[in-house]
Amino acid sequence: MDLFLQQILTGIANGAIYACLALAVVMIYQAIDHFNFAQGEMAMFSTYICWSLIAAGVPYWAAFFITIIVSFLGGLAIERIIIKPLHHAPVLSHIVVFIGLIAIFNSTAGAIWDHTIKTFPSPFPSGSFGGLIGLHEVGMFFVTLILLLAIFSFFKFTRVGMAMQAAAANPVSAELVGIRVAWMLALGWGLAAAIGAVAGMMIAPIVFLDPNMMLGILLYGFAAAIVGGISSPGGAVAGGFLVGIIENLAGTYIPAIGSELKLTVALVLIVTVLLFKPNGLFGKTIVTRV
């Protein structure tokens, strides 16, 4: 029983990572109506920026917020400079661009900061909560919830949030009501980059900082977003925790999986949910008349 509880709590701790990243995935999906496969590498790069600031003597929270702003502007710039010219290009060229972005961020980070693994500070006290779950994980849990609340309010209650959803769902009609769709896309990239930066800075104290830190994690982030429902930020967070817990329990109790095959759990979850509940467990069912 103790082992079970421990595994659940570890699952929740891992889940906080996935939930945080899933929020960034949902954000970009709401804004551009497809995935950004370079999201993980962008978050990794942001985290390095924060690391450099801290190394240069900037206090943690100042570095945290500077990184968010820089990442926002960076996301905006990527959309304007690289993505926008491809607006009418076929899907395949988008995928090539994403792969290109992944390579660029990965090797640039390696070139600037080298490939040695670095520790990354946590803003939360060290130690654990009753010996069961680390205080960093607890802090991260609350950061994720705050982020979720902010994103939810943004889409639900602000004009710009509504406009962004409208622009992604139906760009032509969005223009016809006066929404400048091109700017909405750029804004979506900026916000997704900023949220990704938060995720990176929260994840790095756990997995340590290196150019490949996001490689496996992003897949879990996608799994979380898909399991929860790509249209719903709340669902993505719930999906994150669910994926974390399932992954841990499967790794512990199904001997064939163990710790090596854990990553397959994410894939199995993605495929299963897409097969049986394409809108996710908590996603809004999209009803269209045909």
Place this chain on the structure above:
Amino acid sequence: MSHLLEVKGLHASYGPTNVLNGLDFSLEKGGVTTILGANGAGKTTTLRAISGMVTRSGEIKLEETDIGAMATADITRQGIAHVPEGRGTFVRMSTEDNLNLGAYSRNDKAGIAEDIERVYSYFPILKQRRTQQAGTLSGGEAQMLAVGRALMLRPRLLLLDEPSFGLAPLIVQELFAILKRINVEEGVSMLLVEQNAALALEMADHAYLLETGNIVISGTSQSILENETVRRSYLGY
């Protein structure tokens, strides 16, 4: 009456194919003008050219402002509301959110709330459907929503692309009566594209006949109604 919209030498194309070959026409302020023509004549393209949704060249003046090179969102903000072919509602959003988005470029909260109520008074069924996803509305309801969303802009000019498409005759009568009211009571000028020529000519005061990208006949609705060619080809008597 002065001209609200003045179009000169309007060309439009999709890729390499030219669809409009230099149209000249004008709309009177407060009036209803209709464009008639067979399938594929270029009616939808004409409305799209005005809204900046296709590659176009030529002069398009909305009163004093040249909108010929503006982007769609900016043209909308000049007060031209476009009810597109196929309605173009935001299917995943509620009826009321669609109306709210129609007023996206406005900042007067009180005025927007007032206008939503006004749209509901024109189309009471929309009020009953206010929280329903727009994608699940019936064809008639969706068309009313499309018109209602366009009104939320408080437009100077309303572009209507086949508003009667797919609607039962009774609903069509109702919709056109309301459009007439909006035109008369609120002074919204309209450019109407319709397959149903008899209906369009009854509603409009001026008409243009478009054939493969050229205007071949123009005049008051009355004179068009009396034109032999129009009668035979478009009215069927």
